[in-house]
Structure formats: C-alpha cells, structure tokens
Amino acid sequence: MAGGRFSLDLARPSRQHWLGYILLAPAVLLIAAIIIYPLFVSVDLSFQNVGIARLDQPRRPFTTANYERLFTSPDFWNACWVTLKLIVIVTSACCLLGLGTALLVNNRFKGRSLARLFVAMPWAVPEVIAVVIFAWIFDSSFGLMNWIFLSLGFIDKTINWFSDPTAAFAVVATTMVWKGYPFVSIMCLAGLQSIPDDYYAAARVDGANAWQRLIHITRPNLRPVLGVTTILVMLWIFRDFSIIYVLTGGGPLKATQTLSIMTYEQAFGFFRMGYASAIGVVTLIICVIAAKLMMSRAPENL
Amino acid sequence: MAEIVIDRVRKSYGPLTVLKDFSLEVADGEFVVLVGPSGCGKSTMLKILAGLEEATSGTIRIGSREVTDLAPGDRDIAMVFQNYALYPHLTVAANMGFGLKMRGTPAETIAKRVQEAARILDVEHLLERRPRQLSGGQRQRVALGRAIVREPQAFLMDEPLSNLDAKLRVHMRAEIGALHQRLGVTTIYVTHDQIEAMTMANRIVIMRDGEIQQIADPETMFERPANLFVAGFIGSPGMNLLTAEARGGHAQLFGSAVPVPVGADGPVTIGLRPEHIAAGPGAMSFEARPVLVESLGSEKYVYFEAPEANRPPRTIARSDEDRRGERLIARLMNAGPVTVGQPVTLSFDPAKLHVFDPATGAAIR
Amino acid sequence: MRQSPLARLFIYASVILTCAVLLFPIYWLVVTALSQPDQLRQLPPKFWPDEPRWSVFGKILEERPILLWLGNSALAALGAVTISMVVSVLAGYSLSRFRVRGGQSLGLFILTAKMLPATLLVIPLFGIFRMTGLIGSLWSIILAHATLIIPFTTWMLKGYFDTIPRELEQAAMVDGCSPWGALVRVILPVSAPGLAATALYGFVLSWSDYAYARTFLTNAQGNWTANLGITTMKGEYISNWADISAAAILVALPILAIYLFLERYLVGGLTAGSEK
Numbered sequence: 001m002a003g004g005r006f007s008l009d010l011a012r013p014s015r016q017h018w019l020g021y022i023l024l025a026p027a028v029l030l031i032a033a034i035i036i037y038p039l040f041v042s043v044d045l046s047f048q049n050v051g052i053a054r055l056d057q058p059r060r061p062f063t064t065a066n067y068e069r070l071f072t073s074p075d076f077w078n079a080c081w082v083t084l085k086l087i088v089i090v091t092s093a094c095c096l097l098g099l100g101t102a103l104l105v106n107n108r109f110k111g112r113s114l115a116r117l118f119v120a121m122p123w124a125v126p127e128v129i130a131v132v133i134f135a136w137i138f139d140s141s142f143g144l145m146n147w148i149f150l151s152l153g154f155i156d157k158t159i160n161w162f163s164d165p166t167a168a169f170a171v172v173a174t175t176m177v178w179k180g181y182p183f184v185s186i187m188c189l190a191g192l193q194s195i196p197d198d199y200y201a202a203a204r205v206d207g208a209n210a211w212q213r214l215i216h217i218t219r220p221n222l223r224p225v226l227g228v229t230t231i232l233v234m235l236w237i238f239r240d241f242s243i244i245y246v247l248t249g250g251g252p253l254k255a256t257q258t259l260s261i262m263t264y265e266q267a268f269g270f271f272r273m274g275y276a277s278a279i280g281v282v283t284l285i286i287c288v289i290a291a292k293l294m295m296s297r298a299p300e301n302l
Numbered sequence: 303m304a305e306i307v308i309d310r311v312r313k314s315y316g317p318l319t320v321l322k323d324f325s326l327e328v329a330d331g332e333f334v335v336l337v338g339p340s341g342c343g344k345s346t347m348l349k350i351l352a353g354l355e356e357a358t359s360g361t362i363r364i365g366s367r368e369v370t371d372l373a374p375g376d377r378d379i380a381m382v383f384q385n386y387a388l389y390p391h392l393t394v395a396a397n398m399g400f401g402l403k404m405r406g407t408p409a410e411t412i413a414k415r416v417q418e419a420a421r422i423l424d425v426e427h428l429l430e431r432r433p434r435q436l437s438g439g440q441r442q443r444v445a446l447g448r449a450i451v452r453e454p455q456a457f458l459m460d461e462p463l464s465n466l467d468a469k470l471r472v473h474m475r476a477e478i479g480a481l482h483q484r485l486g487v488t489t490i491y492v493t494h495d496q497i498e499a500m501t502m503a504n505r506i507v508i509m510r511d512g513e514i515q516q517i518a519d520p521e522t523m524f525e526r527p528a529n530l531f532v533a534g535f536i537g538s539p540g541m542n543l544l545t546a547e548a549r550g551g552h553a554q555l556f557g558s559a560v561p562v563p564v565g566a567d568g569p570v571t572i573g574l575r576p577e578h579i580a581a582g583p584g585a586m587s588f589e590a591r592p593v594l595v596e597s598l599g600s601e602k603y604v605y606f607e608a609p610e611a612n613r614p615p616r617t618i619a620r621s622d623e624d625r626r627g628e629r630l631i632a633r634l635m636n637a638g639p640v641t642v643g644q645p646v647t648l649s650f651d652p653a654k655l656h657v658f659d660p661a662t663g664a665a666i667r
Numbered sequence: 668m669r670q671s672p673l674a675r676l677f678i679y680a681s682v683i684l685t686c687a688v689l690l691f692p693i694y695w696l697v698v699t700a701l702s703q704p705d706q707l708r709q710l711p712p713k714f715w716p717d718e719p720r721w722s723v724f725g726k727i728l729e730e731r732p733i734l735l736w737l738g739n740s741a742l743a744a745l746g747a748v749t750i751s752m753v754v755s756v757l758a759g760y761s762l763s764r765f766r767v768r769g770g771q772s773l774g775l776f777i778l779t780a781k782m783l784p785a786t787l788l789v790i791p792l793f794g795i796f797r798m799t800g801l802i803g804s805l806w807s808i809i810l811a812h813a814t815l816i817i818p819f820t821t822w823m824l825k826g827y828f829d830t831i832p833r834e835l836e837q838a839a840m841v842d843g844c845s846p847w848g849a850l851v852r853v854i855l856p857v858s859a860p861g862l863a864a865t866a867l868y869g870f871v872l873s874w875s876d877y878a879y880a881r882t883f884l885t886n887a888q889g890n891w892t893a894n895l896g897i898t899t900m901k902g903e904y905i906s907n908w909a910d911i912s913a914a915a916i917l918v919a920l921p922i923l924a925i926y927l928f929l930e931r932y933l934v935g936g937l938t939a940g941s942e943k
Contacts, residue, residue, distance in 0.1 A: 009845070010845050010846050010847060011840060011844075011845040011846060016846055017765055017766070017767075019761075019765070019846045019847060020761045020764065020765025020766070020767045021761075021765075021767060023757040023758065023760060023761035023765075024757070024758050024761045024762075024767060024773070026753070026754045026757055026758070027754045027755065027757060027758030027817070027821065028758075028773070030750070030754050030813070030817070031776075031780070031817065034792070034810055034811075034813060034814050035780055035783075035788065035814050035817075037791075037795075038788050038791035038792050038795060038814075039787075039788070039791070041791035041794060041795065042787065042788070042790060042791045045790065045791065045794070053790065053791070053793060053794030053797070054794070054797070054798075055794045055795060055797070055798045056798045101685060101689070104678070104681055104682060104685060105682070107678050109675065109678055109679060109682070111682075115682050115686060117927065117930055118686045118689075118690060119685065119686060119689060120930075121689075121690060121693065121923075121926070122689065122690075122692075122693075123926070124871075124919075124922050124923050124925070124926030124927075125693065125919055125922075125923065126874065126875050126893075126894060126918065126919055126922060127875060127877065127894075128877055128894045128897050128898055129696075129897065129915045129918060129919045130692075131898075131901070132696070132897065132901060132911060132912065132915045133692045133693070133695065133696050133915070134692065135901065136695075136696075136699060136908050136912070137692065137695060139908075141708075142707060142708055142709070142710060142712070144695065144712055147710055147711060147712055151711075178689075178692060181689075235781075235782045238782075238784070239782065239783065239784030239785065239786070240784075241784065241785055241786050241877065241878045242875075242877035242878065242894070245877075245878075246877070246898050246901065259784075260784045260786045261786075263784070263786045263787065263790075264786045264789070264878070267786075267789070267790045267793075268793075268882060273790050273793075273794075276790055277790055277791075280784075280786070280787040280790060283784055283786075283787055284783070284787055287779055287782040287783055287784075288779055290782060291775060291778045291779040291782060292775070294778065295774075295775055295778060
C-alpha cells in the first residue's frame with residue numbers, strides 16, 4: 001500500500017499526533033544537550049568558587065560568595081549602568097534613523113528598490129569589519145573624524161577617542177547605531193508597506209495633509225511593528241559582544257564595559273569562571289523576564 | 303457494496319463536545335448532504351469519516367469493513383477540499399495520479415485512468431500545467447478528477463463550491479450532480495448553503511451545534527420540518543414565523559381562527575412559507591399593507607407587518623442575509639401591481655401551516 | 668499618486684544624500700585599502716588615493732591565510748546550518764501542525780534562547796568542550812553556532828509552515844501517505860523557498876559569530892574563522908590600516924555578495940513572522 005511506511009502506522013487517527021512528538025524529539029534532545037545542560041552548568045558554577053571550569057573533577061563546595069561579591073561590586077553596577085545607557089541611546093538613535101530611512105524609501109520613485117538595498121547595507125557588513133572601519137575613522141592621529149572636527153572648528157586639539165571614557169563610549173555607540181539601524185529600517189519598511197493605500201486615500205479625501213496622515217494613520221498602524229523591533233534591538237545591544245570587545249575591550253576604565261563584556265572578562269581574562277557565571281545567571285534572569293514580557297504583549301512571535 | 307454506517311460518533315475536546323452522538327446510515331450510491339451553519343460540526347464529522355480526525359467514541363463502517371481507526375489512505379475514500387488542496391509542485395496529471403502512485407499502481411494504468419478522468423471533466427488540455435496556472439473552476443475540476451481517478455468506495459466533499467463565484471457555483475453544482483448520476487458513487491457532501499443541499503441531495507442531514515436536527519429527503523424536509531431551526535433554515539427566503547395562542551384546536555392568525563393540531567395548547571409558534579401566500583382572496587384571506595416590494599418581473603417579494611397579536615418571536619435566529627427583521631415576506635407569482643402603502647388582499651391555505659412548540663422548537667402534528 | 672516636481676526633486680536629493688552619508692564608512696574602507704600606507708599617515712586625508720594600490724589584495728592574500736580563514740568560516744557555517752536545519756525543520760513543522768503538550772513552554776524557551784548572550788553560554792560550553800577535547804576543533808564552534816541558529820530557524824520555519832494550508836497534508840494522507848510521507852513528499856518540496864531563505868539566514872548568523880571563535884579557536888591557528896583572523900590583524904597592525912582594510916574587504920565580500928543578490932529572500936525570512 002503506501003510506500004515507505006514503517007510498521008508503526010502513524011496514519012491511524014488515534015496515532016496521528018504521535019508524529020508531533022517524534023518530530024520534536026531531535027530538537028529537544030539537541031537543545032537539551034547544547035543549551036539547557038550548559039545553562040544548568042552555568043548556574044552550578046555560579047555557586048562554586050571556580051577559576052577554570054573543570055567539569056571532570058569533583059565539584060567544589062556550595063557557596064554564595066560569588067553573588068555576594070557581585071551585588072557589592074561597583075564594577076557590576078557600573079556594567080549595569082553602562083548597559084542601560086548604551087541600550088537607551090543606541091535604541092533611540094536606531095529607531096529614529098531606521099524609521100526615517102524607511103519613511104524616505106517608502107515613497108514611489110525610480111530606483112526605489114536599489115535605494116532600499118543600499119540603505120540597509122550595513123546590516124550585511126560583519127560586526128568585526130564595522131569595527132575595523134570605525135576604529136580607523138576614529139583613529140586619534142590620522143582618523144577622518146578628528147580631521148573633520150578640527151577643520152570645522154568643533155575642537156582645537158585631537159580627541160583621543162580610545163583613551164577618553166566618554167569619547168570611547170561615543171565611538172561604540174556610533175558603531176552600534178550604524179550596524180543597528182538597518183534592521184529597524186527593514187522591519188519598518190515591511191510594516192509601512194502592509195498599510196493599505198486605501199487608508200491614505202480616505203484621509204486625503206478627508207483633507208488631511210502629509211503630517212496629519214503620518215500621525216493619524218502611519219503611526220498607529222506602525223506601532224506594533226515598531227514595538228517588537230525596539231525590543232529586538234534592545235536585546236541585541238544587551239547581548240552584543242563582538243563590537244564592544246574588539247573596539248575597546250570594555251575600556252577605558254570600564255567606560256564601555258557592559259554586562260556581556262564583564263562576564264567574558266571575568267571568565268577568560270581573569271579566569272574567575274564561578275564569578276563570571278554568577279553575572280551570567282543575572283543576565284539570564286533578565287532575558288527570561290524580557291521573554292515573558294514579549295510573549296504576553298505579542299504572542300504571535302512564539 | 304459501499305454503504306456507510308456511522309454509529310453514535312462523538313467528538314469532544316476536553317469538556318467541549320462539538321459532535322454529539324451522530325448516527326447515520328448511507329445506502330450504496332446515495333448522495334447525502336450535511337448542512338448547517340458554521341460551527342455545527344459538519345466538517346468535523348467529515349474529517350472523522352476521512353480519518354483526518356479521531357472520534358472520541360463511536361464506530362464507522364465503510365462497505366463491510368470497520369474503519370474507525372484506519373488510516374485515511376486505507377479507507378478507500380477520496381476527498382475534495384474547499385480550497386482544492388492541489389499539490390503546487392506537481393503538474394495536473396501528476397496531481398491526479400498521486401493517489402494511485404502511492405498505492406504502487408503501474409504507470410500505464412495510472413496514465414490510462416488519469417486520461418479517462420480528465421476526459422470526463424474536460425481538463426485534458428490542462429494535464430501538463432501547474433495548479434497556479436489554472437482558474438478556480440479549473441482547479442476544482444482537477445480536484446474532482448483526482449478523486450474519481452482513485453475509483454473509491456465513497457467521495458467526501460468539504461464545501462467544494464464555496465470558493466467559486468455565484469455563476470460558476472451554479473454550473474459546478476449541475477456538473478457534480480451529473481457526475482454522480484454517471485458514476486453512482488456514494489457521496490457525503492458538506493455545505494452551509496441550503497440551496498446546494500436541496501438541489502443535490504438524495505437525503506439531507508441538517509445539523510446545529512453538533513446535533514442532528516433532521517434527516518430527510520429534500521421534499522420532506524421542505525414540507526415537514528422537524529423543528530423551528532430546520533423550518534427557518536431550509537427554503538429561501540426562510541419560513542415566516544408568528545406567535546399565536548392555541549385553544550381548543552384553534553388559534554387566531556391574521557384575525558381569523560385557524561385549525562391547529564390537537565396536541566397544541568397555549569402559546570405556539572406558527573410557520574407559513576412565503577411561497578404559500580398568494581395574492582387575492584383564498585381559503586383564508588387577510589389585508590396587508592406592504593412596507594417594501596421587491597419585484598423580479600413575474601415574481602414579487604412583498605414585505606409587510608404582522609398583526610399585533612401575531613408578532614414574530616424575537617428569539618428566532620436568522621442567517622445574516624435575512625433582512626426581514628420582524629416583518630413577514632410573501633412570494634407572489636404573477637400578481638398584479640403591488641405598491642408600498644397600498645393595502646392588498648393576501649390569502650393562504652391553512653393546511654400549509656406549520657405549528658411549533660415555542661419552548662422546545664419541535665413541530666406539533 | 669501625483670507628485671509635484673519639487674517633491675520628487677526633494678525625495679531624490681534626500682535619498683541620495685542619505686545613502687551617501689550612511690554608506691560612506693564602506694566607501695572609506697575601500698579608499699583606505701587602496702591607499703599607499705604612508706599616504707594614510709598624512710593629513711588631510713584624500714577622498715580618493717592618487718595611485719590606487721590594487722595590488723594590495725594580492726599582497727594580503729599571500730601574506731595572510733585569508734582564504735583559509737574564509738574556508739573555515741564556510742565550513743563551520745555549513746556544519747552548523749545543516750545540523751540546525753534538520754532539527755528546526757522537524758521541530759518547526761511539529762509546532763506548526765500539532766498541539767503538543769508543552770509546546771507552549773517550548774515556544775517560550777525558544778524565545779528566551781534567542782535572547783541569550785553568547786557570553787553566557789560560552790563559559791559552560793568551554794567547560795564541556797574542554798572535557799570532551801573539542802577545544803580547538805571546528806566542531807566546537809559548529810555546535811556553538813547551532814545554539815545561536817536553532818532558536819531563530821525554528822521560529823522562522825514554524826511561521827513559514829503556518830502559511831501552508833493544512834489541507835495539503837490532508838489531501839496527501841487521503842491519497843495514501845502517512846503523516847511523515849506527507850511531510851517529505853508534499854510539504855518539503857512546496858516549502859523549498861522558505862527553507863532556502865531560512866538556511867541562508869542561519870548561514871549569516873554563523874558567519875557573524877566572534878565570541879565562540881575567539882574562545883575556542885584562538886590557539887588553533889589552522890582553524891581560525893574569518894572574523895577571528897581579522898581581529899588578530901587589528902591587534903597586531905596598529906599602523907598598517909591599508910592592509911587590514913584590504914583583508915577586511917575580502918572577509919566582508921561573501922556576506923555582502925549574499926546580501927546583494929539574495930536580499931529579497933533574507934528580508935522575507937526576517938519579516939515573515941512579524942508583519943500581520
């Protein structure tokens with residue numbers, strides 16, 4: 001009869017749903033092995049006084065010292081603060097720039113698809129390459145930025161972008177905005193294009209001008225897309241490692257050390273993996289809260 | 303022999319029961335239509351018949367075999383879907399031959415049967431095309447072709463005409479009817495359109511909220527509806543319903559006394575089809591003042607108010623297309639001019655009245 | 668929509684200006700790569716080098732194993748995407764079609780997994796790979812990249828499968844397929860474009876990793892991925908920006924090429940689930 005059946009007839013109505021479980025099995029097993037198990041290991045490590053994780057050796061005694069140290073450490077709170085600052089600044093800039101470019105490219109003109117392609121191109125540039133670009137532009141001796149600022153009279157002597165905490169933060173923020181806005185642009189463009197033309201036609205008939213159409217039609221219809229996108233951008237900034245680590249390493253003086261960077265530093269710079277895992281666990285809790293929030297607001301995003 | 307026996311099939315999702323004790327015996331070659339509003343359980347029953355859903359309890363027999371827990375592919379049935387479900391990546395010929403191919407039928411047999419089915423359905427010139435290149439009507443014919451190629455014991459059709467425009471629907475109705483005449487295969491057909499049910503069925507099963515309301519051939523269902531729901535559902539426009547008080551074998555309707563069955567006593571709901579109201583004086587006459595007249599040439603739909611004493615019951619559920627509200631409709635054939643506001647004399651035959659119990663909805667005979 | 672000529676001019680001007688400003692960094696990278704190294708140590712900077720040094724690409728390919736790096740990135744991506752796609756196609760299909768107990772929790776978990784920083788998992792994975800001797804092997808990053816890719820591809824594929832009507836499998840089953848047969852013979856061929864787009868996105872995700880590569884492969888120069896190779900160049904070459912820019916262009920080329928030619932598919936995959 002039906003070719004290629006195995007003896008277990010899954011086509012029977014009473015057994016059709018078995019396939020659902022069978023299909024999930026590989027994913028569940030793999031995820032359990034490479035994500036869930038490591039997460040447990042991470043939590044486990046955070047309660048031990050561990051330098052380098054040696055999983056084949058007997059566990060160290062349970063201790064909450066890592067967490068105590070964590071919450072009393074000024075570095076930790078600094079990292080939280082830096083992360084927050086970065087998230088707020090970069091997200092706002094990305095959203096403004098992304099929405100602006102989307103609105104611009106949404107108009108009808110010849111070469112529009114080409115413009116769309118170009119405007120979002122930074123998305124396709126690998127993060128470390130973006131770092132190379134901006135590290136050179138912000139080079140203190142011969143970089144473009146200093147030359148432009150000097151020529152325009154903004155400053156009278158060169159800024160050492162990577163030795164000055166505020167300046168370094170600005171460089172990191174700029175690089176992240178450049179890498180981050182295309183995503184917002186792409187999502188907003190898709191959202192804009194899904195707004196039916198009829199809405200605008202009706203508004204025109206009612207006498208609305210361009211600004212009014214933007215406020216009363218575009219904005220409400222775009223709000224869900226923008227909301228989801230904003231959260232995704234924030235999460236990307238939260239967990240980013242490549243850009244900050246390669247650009248400034250978290251310095252100078254921890255001015256650009258986010259939680260992500262700090263976790264890595266403690267683990268592979270100072271080889272305090274127990275302590276680093278504790279920071280990681282705090283990060284994990286923040287992620288879970290964010291996920292639950294997102295699920296309640298936009299359940300169709302799985 | 304391809305008769306189908308459905309015995310007390312029930313389907314529940316936890317505490318929610320969507321199909322309640324469905325029992326039906328279909329004779330070999332019969333064309334049975336399951337009809338009812340959305341959510342009545344007809345599609346669920348069809349899917350259970352097909353083996354695409356599991357019945358919570360009950361049994362199903364097709365031919366001489368019990369198929370209750372048999373795979374859809376083992377039941378020797380073919381199905382036609384509302385949105386055709388043609389395989390987009392295959393040609394029309396491959397679509398039609400797919401079922402036979404799955405069963406290991408030799409290629410020449412497949413080609414022969416596909417050719418024959420394509421000829422019957424007039425899609426021979428489309429065999430090498432892909433579904434996306436076809437119109438809606440063509441796709442539906444290919445879907446039918448896919449079904450008949452299998453030469454199954456029964457056809458199951460799930461609202462196959464709902465996605466077609468009105469004109470095409472009328473045409474395809476006739477085609478499916480002709481196909482059934484020609485092939486004589488037992489068919490279970492699901493629709494929400496009572497016109498399809500009335501024109502195509504040997505017998506109709508009308509359903510509501512998971513329960514069978516009545517099983518009858520179209521004429522019986524029209525003449526003797528079992529309850530208020532069936533009375534209102536079948537017929538277009540649906541039956542007029544009025545309230546009255548039955549006492550001693552009579553009730554007051556339009557100001558005159560009409561005979562009612564012996565079992566009726568107290569408040570009753572009386573039904574009178576628009577088709578059974580005539581222009582001019584007759585067995586029982588009354589005056590009506592039209593509030594709306596829709597003229598289709600020789601046919602006129604006249605809307606008028608019911609007398610105060612007979613106001614239609616408020617709780618009757620009508621379909622969305624029924625705009626009459628609390629008014630009554632008369633369908634007059636070859637009547638003279640009828641104008642809004644001008645009283646006309648209408649009449650009806652009291653034998654054509656239907657009497658229902660307002661509490662249970664059941665017909666009183 | 669009729670536009671006044673003034674409006675059109677304004678739009679064209681804005682678009683050109685915006686693109687120029689936003690893409691300037693990429694342009695600057697090219698300029699830097701083609702400049703003579705000593706030219707870069709002078710101000711004012713030139714906006715196009717006097718004698719563009721096209722030979723820099725040949726030079727850097729000889730000096731640095733860039734092709735090896737690219738090859739490693741590709742190999743790792745291939746491995747990671749293959750594993751991830753197999754697993755996600757099955758899981759995505761299951762989540763789309765079946766009501767599985769715990770499916771909701773799995774969904775929540777996948778959503779959380781999408782947000783996890785690499786720096787969180789890198790520590791325990793380091794411990795695990797150390798114990799199993801995978802440090803320095805490409806397998807370490809193949810598995811690590813899978814942790815990045817699977818949450819995304821599962822979600823994308825579920826969304827994609829949701830757009831395919833269930834009647835298609837039902838028709839296949841009535842035609843004699845088992846549910847598995849329906850998936851393999853009907854749904855997968857029909858989903859080919861969606862599968863390709865998802866795989867492509869997974870490829871880009873794998874390619875863009877740096878954290879795992881740095882942690883697991885630093886001491887295995889033969890297995891360096893492109894991102895890792897470039898950053899070591901930056902570490903060393905504090906002065907020779909021309910060379911490193913040229914190397915950067917070569918490393919960026921594959922993904923940029925994928926983007927330019929296949930943008931429609933990539934973007935389609937990104938936005939499919941989110942627009943309503």
